[in-house]
Amino acid sequence: MEITRQNFKESLSTVYSAVEEADFLAIDGEFSGISDGPSVSALTNGMDTPEERYGKLRKHSMDFLLFQFGLCTFRYDQTQAKYLTKSFNFYIFPKPFSRTSPDIKFICQSSSIDFLASQGFDFNKVFRSGIPYLNQEEESQLREQYEEKRNQMNGSGTPSYISPSSGKAAVNVPDEHKDFISRVVEKVEALLSNSEKTVDLEPCSGFQRKLIYQTLNWKFPKGLHIETVETEKKERFIQVSKVDEEERRRMEQQKQEREQEELNDAVGFSRVVHAISKSGKLVVGHNMLLDVMHTIHQFYCPLPEELEDFKEVTMCVFPRLLDTKLMASTQPFKDLITNTSLAELEKQLKEKPFKAPKVDCCEGFQCYDTASEQLHEAGYDAYITGLCFISMANYLGTFLTPPKPHISARSKLIEPFYNKLFLMRVIDIPYLNISGPDLQPKRDHVLYVTFPKEWKTSDLYQLFSAFGNIQVSWIDDTSAFVSLSQVEQVQIAMNTSQYAESYRIQTYAEYMQSKHKHTHT
Amino acid sequence: MEITRQNFKESLSTVYSAVEEADFLAIDGEFSGISDGPSVSALTNGMDTPEERYGKLRKHSMDFLLFQFGLCTFRYDQTQAKYLTKSFNFYIFPKPFSRTSPDIKFICQSSSIDFLASQGFDFNKVFRSGIPYLNQEEESQLREQYEEKRNQMNGSGTPSYISPSSGKAAVNVPDEHKDFISRVVEKVEALLSNSEKTVDLEPCSGFQRKLIYQTLNWKFPKGLHIETVETEKKERFIQVSKVDEEERRRMEQQKQEREQEELNDAVGFSRVVHAISKSGKLVVGHNMLLDVMHTIHQFYCPLPEELEDFKEVTMCVFPRLLDTKLMASTQPFKDLITNTSLAELEKQLKEKPFKAPKVDCCEGFQCYDTASEQLHEAGYDAYITGLCFISMANYLGTFLTPPKPHISARSKLIEPFYNKLFLMRVIDIPYLNISGPDLQPKRDHVLYVTFPKEWKTSDLYQLFSAFGNIQVSWIDDTSAFVSLSQVEQVQIAMNTSQYAESYRIQTYAEYMQSKHKHTHT
């Protein structure tokens, strides 16, 4: 189901009930870019610590826009012994909802845009019809703005600041506006004594409108309803209506309801994420660290600086996560699966020893055909991510005695995979552990090497050729980590390097220490 | 005429000849945003100096993308006594052209994107079919890369750096690649002794390809043509062909021509800007400072830091500019024209005392109908900018004795308007003078005032209410410039403020001095 600004409101209850009835959810996001650093690989060094990796992704990836969000809900039907799916493809765009709303800037990376364009991605749908959203801070601010305005209109706004115009009469009208305001008062007095129901004042500035509200609320505390109306040309004027108390209350209540609706519209897509979050359901994704980071950053709060705090926020928003790329890279799957990229994984998980899961789409929902791939539409990617999870979960059931063909999303067998998010291209730390401390592999055999920028990988192989197998992790064009195969070789390498002019070596421990010094003084 | 990546090459000669035959050109650009600062108006203070304004626009506006460029050429036909137009609408996007090409990041501002979306702007056309481009630096780099590769393939590349692998045999093959390379040599020897014409080597890494080129060029200096070919799956392998000397030269020349074509494709839209620049023709725009800045920044070079250097570059790229917004804001037009926004200006310039110009579109080109506006398509905006220029130029002719109905783009009457680009919202400096020093209005009557952030414009009016008319130019929410109507009032204001607690006053001269100190120490 494709959801845009146009059908968002009417579809929301469908989304809510799909989430509520589901056994688990799969999600996927499409972004306007991945990294604003010099190169993606400089961002993902093979020797990053979890803290370093999180810090780099936070710094270099969060200014991109998550502009398509895929959600696929999976409900297991016992009687049919199959899963029933509902998949949603949300287009998302921070359309400014009023003159004072935040004007979001986001970065686009031409390689990412070009890639999506080549897949037929519909940018017009994003920019013309994307659903708006607010994070929690913006939502409260907007709520406060509405309340403040309401107070001001009721005349109960008290200016609490030092201003040359405060501390005088109840309504202090500056000289240059005195004429204007007394003309307004005359018009309203005329209204009160004639048979008309309303009078439209002339368009005027925001400051003048404030003066009008203050003056009229003070002079005519009862019997009037005052409202700002916008013309087609976006000019604003004030409309004054004669009302009795009951009518006045009714109109005010209507106004409040209208405001609540405006607020809901502005919160927009964030409401879907809130629903996913509140459901507490298992949320499955493929290589989902960036998806989780973007979702929290865009719809909850700017990401915290420290990894520990990020883990805490994540556990609040998504209490149970599962990353199919991490699952496929872990035993017993690791030995059976050669390629863990989403499309390849999905293919392999249909073949022996795995089994294609039995799945049907619910009525009124798009039925994706995995034979004719629709890759990189977020809704489709979420769908096949869910299929991968089911296949792998069911495979775990074959080890039980007696074997079980269906393993539910709540099974104990799945628990070891909870809240471990795949860490791309880190040599010795497979995942980020969201609900606990991270792995701390020894790095005694790792050297930090600096050299002239003309060096290539082959030069490093040459340099360490005496030591047999080495592993190179480029940092930038004048430095890299080199992992030796044996710890004992480290001292030899350090000794030899003392007399070298073109390159320099430090142990990993020395490197981390001096790095720490740099950032903490 | 709509020009995208698909029809760019075949349309280029049409563009070139339209530029060559034209009497003048009109241009317009559409951008992905205007300002990444806190607010557009904070970017355009009423008391900016030209240097300050240029610096702010350079810093806060150049990371947006110019993604649609409108060009309309105007040629005067004496016999028909009317202008003939050709209008072009170019879609522009920095599609990465190879694996090593720069991966441009650009900012989008949601208000600008939303505005264009509401006008029906086609983002899919930009991102799927935009014409690529290179600036001059990138163009030379790419040219050098091609040359370097050619040298390397001819075996004449000399590594000029300190490397543990240099200074040994002619081709130093690392141990782990020795087997691979000797298998390649065997295959080529087999080719030389059998009746086949070519042999395809297996796909391999860039480093291995380099070794192959070096080895084969060294072992078989004659009789072979070696070339890297890409499979459909983007794997690269080397193809070796047996050739005699003549054939070899011919193939190498073909290769060079192919490379030149690839280079031209990569330079892309910049070639159009080069053509406009070389033509030396008058280039007309409406409120064109940002258009000029973006055009130079994107297609020539990153903008220089200093305004003086920017003026110099601009005069090289666009030797004759004319801004219709500045022209319309200058006498004799200023008194006749109430609204200088493009759409309004165009309407007014059809009415008395002006005359709608006689214009026809050339065959094969889109004829815009100014009655049904197509505003904010760059090609249309360029077209009506040209119309405005013609109307105003011809109006100047009515002052001649005898009056002349047609004033050419080369007329002396136009010269006073050359190279003066409209400065938006600067109170006392109407334009940036590209070909000379800027105006330096006295600012003796201007105060720099700081105050609590709760203050509003009305508080400032209140504060200076004794001095009659004042003009407020907000800087940010705790400071503003206040222009008094008489210089003599400055001293009085300064004296009074000495005892004030909530606000502070400096003269404009004091403010500039302390600002200067801050930025230069």
Ligand SMILES: Nc1nc2c(ncn2[C@@H]2O[C@H](COP(=O)(O)OP(=O)(O)O)[C@@H](O)[C@H]2O)c(=O)[nH]1
């Ligand atoms: N001097 C040098 N730097 C390299 C080389 N290969 C990679 N780098 C640097 O290391 C960074 C990461 O390299 P890599 O992981 O190979 O990824 P990629 O360059 O993005 O394809 C690059 O951005 C370069 O700055 C090399 O052969 N020589």
Ligand SMILES: Nc1nc2c(ncn2[C@@H]2O[C@H](COP(=O)(O)OP(=O)(O)O)[C@@H](O)[C@H]2O)c(=O)[nH]1
């Ligand atoms: N404290 C205060 N700051 C203001 C007020 N009006 C404008 N500003 C500040 O001055 C900047 C420029 O204001 P303005 O030229 O009115 O443009 P706008 O705020 O973008 O519509 C704003 O971004 C605010 O920071 C005001 O009434 N009070």
